[in-house]
Amino acid sequence: MLDQTDSYQTADGRTIGPVVMEMKNITLRFGGVEAIKDISFDIREGEIRAIIGPNGAGKSSMLNVISGFYVPQEGEVWYKGSRRPAMKPFQVARQGIARTFQNIALFEGMTVLDNVMTGRLTHMETGLFAQSLWKGKAEAEEIANREVAEKIIDFLEIQAIRKTPVARLPYGLKKRVELARALAAEPTILLLDEPMAGMNVEEKEDMSRFILDVNDEFGTTIALIEHDMGVVMDLSDRVVVMDYGKKIGDGTPDEVRNNQEVIDAYLGVAHD
Amino acid sequence: MAKPLTRADGPASVPALLHRNAEQFADAPAYREKEFGIWQSWTWSQTRDEVEALALGLLNLGVNEGDFIAIIGRNRPYLYWAMVAAEMVGAVPVPLYQDANAEEMAYVLDHCGARFVIVGDQEQVDKVIEVQEDLHQFEHLIYLDPRGLRKYDHTTLHQYSHVQDQGRAARDEFIKELEARQAKLDYDSTGVMLYTSGTTGKPKGVVLSNRNIIETAKSSSAFDGLRQTDDILAYLPMAWVGDFIFSVGQAMWTGFCTNCPESADTMHVDLREIGPTYYFAPPRVFETQLTNVMIRMEDAGRFKKWLFDHFMAHARKVGPDILDGRNVSQMDRFKYNLGEFFVYGPLKNTLGFSRVRVGYTAGEAIGPEIFDFYRSLGINLKQLYGQTEATVFITAQPDGEVRSDTVGVTCPGVELKIADNGEVFYRSPGVFVEYYKNPESTADTKDAEGWVATGDAGFIEEDTGHLRIIDRAKDVGQMANGSLFAPKYVENKLKFFPNILEAVVFGSGREQCTAFINIDLTAVGNWAERNNIGYASYQELAQHPQVLATVKSHVEEVNASVAQDEMLSGCQVHRFVVLHKELDADDGELTRTRKVRRRIIEDKYSDIINALYDGSDEVSTTTEVTYEDGRKGSISATLTICDAAVSVVAAKMAAQ
Numbered sequence: 001m002l003d004q005t006d007s008y009q010t011a012d013g014r015t016i017g018p019v020v021m022e023m024k025n026i027t028l029r030f031g032g033v034e035a036i037k038d039i040s041f042d043i044r045e046g047e048i049r050a051i052i053g054p055n056g057a058g059k060s061s062m063l064n065v066i067s068g069f070y071v072p073q074e075g076e077v078w079y080k081g082s083r084r085p086a087m088k089p090f091q092v093a094r095q096g097i098a099r100t101f102q103n104i105a106l107f108e109g110m111t112v113l114d115n116v117m118t119g120r121l122t123h124m125e126t127g128l129f130a131q132s133l134w135k136g137k138a139e140a141e142e143i144a145n146r147e148v149a150e151k152i153i154d155f156l157e158i159q160a161i162r163k164t165p166v167a168r169l170p171y172g173l174k175k176r177v178e179l180a181r182a183l184a185a186e187p188t189i190l191l192l193d194e195p196m197a198g199m200n201v202e203e204k205e206d207m208s209r210f211i212l213d214v215n216d217e218f219g220t221t222i223a224l225i226e227h228d229m230g231v232v233m234d235l236s237d238r239v240v241v242m243d244y245g246k247k248i249g250d251g252t253p254d255e256v257r258n259n260q261e262v263i264d265a266y267l268g269v270a271h272d
Numbered sequence: 273m274a275k276p277l278t279r280a281d282g283p284a285s286v287p288a289l290l291h292r293n294a295e296q297f298a299d300a301p302a303y304r305e306k307e308f309g310i311w312q313s314w315t316w317s318q319t320r321d322e323v324e325a326l327a328l329g330l331l332n333l334g335v336n337e338g339d340f341i342a343i344i345g346r347n348r349p350y351l352y353w354a355m356v357a358a359e360m361v362g363a364v365p366v367p368l369y370q371d372a373n374a375e376e377m378a379y380v381l382d383h384c385g386a387r388f389v390i391v392g393d394q395e396q397v398d399k400v401i402e403v404q405e406d407l408h409q410f411e412h413l414i415y416l417d418p419r420g421l422r423k424y425d426h427t428t429l430h431q432y433s434h435v436q437d438q439g440r441a442a443r444d445e446f447i448k449e450l451e452a453r454q455a456k457l458d459y460d461s462t463g464v465m466l467y468t469s470g471t472t473g474k475p476k477g478v479v480l481s482n483r484n485i486i487e488t489a490k491s492s493s494a495f496d497g498l499r500q501t502d503d504i505l506a507y508l509p510m511a512w513v514g515d516f517i518f519s520v521g522q523a524m525w526t527g528f529c530t531n532c533p534e535s536a537d538t539m540h541v542d543l544r545e546i547g548p549t550y551y552f553a554p555p556r557v558f559e560t561q562l563t564n565v566m567i568r569m570e571d572a573g574r575f576k577k578w579l580f581d582h583f584m585a586h587a588r589k590v591g592p593d594i595l596d597g598r599n600v601s602q603m604d605r606f607k608y609n610l611g612e613f614f615v616y617g618p619l620k621n622t623l624g625f626s627r628v629r630v631g632y633t634a635g636e637a638i639g640p641e642i643f644d645f646y647r648s649l650g651i652n653l654k655q656l657y658g659q660t661e662a663t664v665f666i667t668a669q670p671d672g673e674v675r676s677d678t679v680g681v682t683c684p685g686v687e688l689k690i691a692d693n694g695e696v697f698y699r700s701p702g703v704f705v706e707y708y709k710n711p712e713s714t715a716d717t718k719d720a721e722g723w724v725a726t727g728d729a730g731f732i733e734e735d736t737g738h739l740r741i742i743d744r745a746k747d748v749g750q751m752a753n754g755s756l757f758a759p760k761y762v763e764n765k766l767k768f769f770p771n772i773l774e775a776v777v778f779g780s781g782r783e784q785c786t787a788f789i790n791i792d793l794t795a796v797g798n799w800a801e802r803n804n805i806g807y808a809s810y811q812e813l814a815q816h817p818q819v820l821a822t823v824k825s826h827v828e829e830v831n832a833s834v835a836q837d838e839m840l841s842g843c844q845v846h847r848f849v850v851l852h853k854e855l856d857a858d859d860g861e862l863t864r865t866r867k868v869r870r871r872i873i874e875d876k877y878s879d880i881i882n883a884l885y886d887g888s889d890e891v892s893t894t895t896e897v898t899y900e901d902g903r904k905g906s907i908s909a910t911l912t913i914c915d916a917a918v919s920v921v922a923a924k925m926a927a928q
Contacts (some may be wrong), residue, residue: 024841054338113309150308155419160537162309 005132007045010237017045020077020221021066021126021189026075027058028061035061036072037245048215048222050232054265058227060102062242063191066223067099068092076266080188094122100178101226103198108167112158112177114147115166121147152183156210157218175214178208183214190214192224196231204228229266233257241265275306277585282490285457288679289524294320297500297527303349306534306542307874314349316527322350322436326357326448329439330388332448333412335455335656340384340465341699342379344368344400345392347506347532350416350432354390363388366477367511369864370396371857374602376475378403380467384477384708385409390432393417397424403619407481459483464520465708466513467583468660469863472499477708478513478660487701489521490665491684495668496630499586502528505537512865514634518552521663543624549633555638556866558653560794562642563770567798583611584648592649596672596767612741616649625824626650626653631669632656634679635865637741637760639768644675648841652799655679657739661717662686663702667739678738688739694729695745747870749780757785765830770795771822774855776868777845778881786884787848788877789823790855802888811852820914823850828918835919844918847884849891851877852909858898864909904914 005018007135021043028036035058043049051059064070065077068089079095087095098119100264101271106115124131130138153159156176161169166177175195183189195211196204208231214220228231232239233253241249241256249256256262283289293302298317307314309917314322335341343365345351351367358365366384368377370392377399381389387409389400397415401424404410416432421783439446463482467475492498506519519530528550533542569580590604600608621627631646631653638655639642646653656668657679667688669680682688683802686700699722706714718724730741742748743760751757759777766775766789772791779785792815800807800816807813831844855861860872874881878896883891 034918147308157535159309159534160541163541216422217419259555 004042014046014117014216016047019043020045020080020081020265022078023062023065024076024078026062026072026077028058028065028072030047035245036065037241038075039242039245039247039252040075041240041247043221044238045221045224046215046219047049047237048211048235050236050239051242052227052229052232052239056244057242058245059242060193060234063099063110063193063223063225066189067097067191076080092186096183096185097191098185098187098189099191100175100182100195104174104178104192106166106174106178108183109165110163111163112169112180115154115177116149116152116184117145118181119181120149122185123148148186149184153182155213156180156183166265172199175199175203175207179207179210179214183218183220186218187220189221189223192222192226194225194227196226196228201212204231211235282486284459285359285454285461286356286463286487286520287454287457289486290320290323290356290647291318292523293527298502300527301529302523302527303530303532303547305532306351306538306545309534311531311545313529319349319353323353323357323360325439326432327351327360327434327439327450328443328446329435329437330357330361330363331443331449331790332438333388333435335361335363335388337456339363339388340386341365341390342366342368342381342384342386343390343510344370345416345510346370346388346536347508347510347515347519348392348416349530349532351390351392351510352416352506352530354432354626355464355516355520356524359457360450360454362456362461364465364479365704366467367467367516368467369511371509372864373771373858373898374399374402378406380475380477381407383411383474384465387411388414390414391416392719394420397421397429420827427433442720457482457485457725462705466511466516466660469865469867475871476710476713477703479708480513480663480707484663484702484704485517485521486525487685488517488665489525491523491667492517492665493526495684496550496671498522498526498528498550498630500525500527502629503546504530505527505539505546505548505749506530507536507543508552508554509864513664515523516550516659518550539587539880541626544693547624547627549627549629549921550874551625551628553631553633554635555633555864556636558633558638558642558646559770562645563792563795565619565623567795570798570802580615585616586611586647587648590646591650592644592674595647595650595652596674597886612650620649625649628652630654632907634658635738636867637764638676640676641768641863647674650731656683657741659726662698663701664727665701665702666696666698666726669738673736673738675738678733678740680737680739681737688732689723690731691725693745694731694742694748696726696728696739696741697723697727698728699723703791716722720859749786751779751842752781752783753842756839757843758840759843761787761840762787762830762834762845763868765833766826766845769826771799771819772826774862774868775856776870776873777843778874778884781900782885784846785843785844786881787827788855788873788880789827789850791819791823791850793854810854811907814850815912817910818844820850820912823848824914824916828919831916832919845916847913847914847915848916849880849884849911851880852893852911853895853907856897858900859896880911889913 006018019042026036026039051062053059068087071086097247126138126141177186195207215222238255239256241262249259249262281291293316301388302316302319302903303314319833341363343351343354355365369381391397400413407436412428412429414432414435418431432867444500459482461482463485465477465479465482469478504518508515531546533539586607589602590608593600628651631651634656654669654674658664658666665683667680667682686698689697703722703724727745728741729743729745730739732739743758747759749757757780762777763775766772771792772789775789777785826846827845835842857864879893880891890910890912892910894906896906898904
């Protein structure tokens with residue numbers, strides 16, 4: 001077993017660093033419903049970590065715990081070596097955790113560029129007053145932030161829709177814009193909630209490419225939830241499998257694939 | 273530094289032109305590229321520094337004189353510099369089509385024996401790596417955009433900027449060598465090698481000397497009065513001779529600025545931002561733009577639509593005359609100015625044509641309606657006729673003598689003659705040196721006196737001296753009854769309808785003509801939307817009865833027009849089929865420059881052609897398709913075969 005602080009090389013030459021986030025015995029209840037039951041796992045620096053499971057397994061709840069949207073009744077979240085107190089999502093975002101949403105949450109009336117710029121919010125220091133005057137420091141800051149936004153637009157190849165209002169875009173592109181906004185925050189950990197949902201094969205291939213490139217180019221740690229098993233197995237370094245709020249498997253794609261409990265959960269078990 | 277060899281009347285090589293420009297126009301913009309949302313620009317003196325750094329870096333990597341350096345990627349200043357840098361070190365730049373698949377790329381790389389390949393991004397790197405096993409001479413691969421390439425084995429792979437950095441660092445060591453190599457370049461040394469797109473058979477490498485490039489650039493720039501302050505947008509494939517002459521030849525000669533778009537998708541926005549003064553586009557681009565304008569006008573409000581229709585009608589009436597400087601009444605002129613304010617000006621601005629002083633179209637025939645539309649707006653759109661072997665220019669239309677049915681008069685320095693079979697021959701300073709490693713084809717195309725066969729059939733109008741092209745000479749044939757068969761002539765007429773994207777006419781040696789039709793998905797799709805016609809796929813839309821009826825009416829209209837021409841009246845289309853897939857270069861049905869490959873289509877769709885001639889009403893067929901990444905699949909469909917009415921031949925009517 002690897003230690004918390006160990007790092008190792010993957011077969012394709014990437015370095016996976018020490019544990020950056022650890023979930024310890026998380027339990028989350030909504031009234032009487034236990035969405036997550038006593039789950040522990042960790043996320044290492046630079047890895048692509050997938051959370052999979054059938055519908056209602058508690059995957060999105062788990063992501064919401066990581067992003068600070070839900071506060072678990074039991075258990076601890078450890079981030080960068082210290083225990084994270086209960087926080088509001090914006091405080092979590094400031095710590096370097098950015099996310100995308102399953103059902104896209106962009107500002108529909110704003111252009112792609114403006115949407116991406118909102119991702120820079122956590123990096124802005126000048127106040128509302130200075131920004132409305134747009135002089136001196138505020139101007140310099142906007143220029144610097146615009147540069148970061150433009151690099152991401154270039155990276156995700158959405159230059160052609162830079163000035164297009166988001167409402168006019170097709171679904172697949174909106175997903176990409178959302179990824180761009182999350183990336184604009186230059187996160188330590190990027191949370192992707194079903195990045196491939198509702199896409200056709202070609203769009204899925206594109207998105208997979210972008211996810212791998214982001215991880216490779218920026219060294220961003222990625223935690224993603226996904227339904228499409230093929231995609232997950234190809235993309236991720238390690239996979240957590242959930243079923244009915246419990247963790248039933250954790251390991252490399254190969255280990256998970258051969259895990260009997262996982263097979264049962266996905267394919268069903270014969271009752272005789 | 274030692275001056276490269278200069279002739280009495282000017283620099284004798286492309287690098288020499290660069291040095292001249294770097295001194296003469298030092299601070300004027302030479303190249304611009306939109307990146308990260310901003311137009312980045314380089315002056316002529318900066319350009320020289322960049323090119324020189326790359327050239328030194330290439331020397332550092334061990335480029336020998338006479339080596340071939342392949343260049344593959346979308347239009348970017350860095351790749352244009354690579355071409356000049358290659359020539360600086362005495363090597364030969366060979367630009368390749370970036371959308372070529374690995375197989376096609378392997379053929380060209382192997383044929384020229386490229387030791388170095390300079391590419392744009394990971395996609396091209398992957399293609400080269402895929403085929404490198406079979407390339408014996410290949411040694412180093414240089415890439416521009418490092419994205420996704422970090423994990424690749426870098427023993428023979430280099431980043432463009434690193435090559436430049438190493439060149440700068442080793443400047444003292446190599447600068448003498450670089451100067452010596454440049455000094456050897458003269459009018460007869462090879463400037464570039466361009467591969468023809470290969471309508472028939474394998475592509476051929478056309479070797480062009482500095483003489484070809486510079487003489488052509490000089491005379492064509494003078495012909496249209498190009499200036500140092502002009503701007504062009506470089507968006508057509510770098511492997512195409514036209515782009516080379518506009519973006520390198522003429523740009524270097526006159527010192528104007530070459531602007532590269534951010535990506536292929538942003539081309540129209542970038543076009544509008546730059547507002548080029550000198551613009552080139554194949555007819556297809558103008559057609560697409562016109563179709564888009566018309567579609568948007570269909571959706572516009574009633575008042576706007578009325579304004580547009582009213583003033584466009586006026587423009588069609590007097591616009592071309594005003595452009596050609598002919599007499600137009602004061603009232604008409606006033607109304608035209610009003611139209612300029614309300615319609616033409618804003619429209620030209622939207623299209624990015626506000627500043628166009630010289631515009632060209634070539635490569636295919638352009639529909640008269642399309643041509644007139646742009647000219648009536650006051651855009652000086654002209655036609656030219658040329659080919660790779662001529663370093664582009666054979667004929668062009670001078671200002672004031674522009675018509676849609678000719679390709680103009682001979683360019684300065686060009687001589688023309690028409691052979692007995694109607695084939696056009698030319699001789700000029702731009703005539704290519706040879707086909708690389710192919711003396712047979714060279715001898716077939718170019719005779720001892722320097723006359724080159726174009727492969728096109730045409731004639732010179734006696735009263736105006738303008739050249740008119742009928743068709744490819746080898747495609748012109750005879751029908752069973754002995755009448756002339758010129759498929760392109762009919763196909764062009766068909767393609768002038770916005771609904772028809774592509775057409776292929778058959779009939780050589782047969783009793784009657786038949787045709788394949790490709791619908792234009794943009795135009796027909798929009799029509800379907802406006803008329804509440806549902807369709808799930810291209811295939812379904814193509815076979816919709818109302819679409820077939822529309823296409824039928826187009827075919828019949830063309831038949832009526834073909835019947836007017838006594839010589840070609842036999843070419844009326846009797847039966848046609850609307851194809852279930854678009855003809856595609858990836859399937860080998862079109863060349864990369866989108867010209868129809870007849871023989872391949874005849875083989876591939878022989879079952880459909882048989883059905884066209886055996887009188888059946890429909891045909892079931894399965895077609896293999898190749899996807900962009902090289903995978904293959906197949907689509908099957910049942911196609912309806914339609915009959916079209918033919919018109920009575922004009923000559924007979926006249927005789928009655």
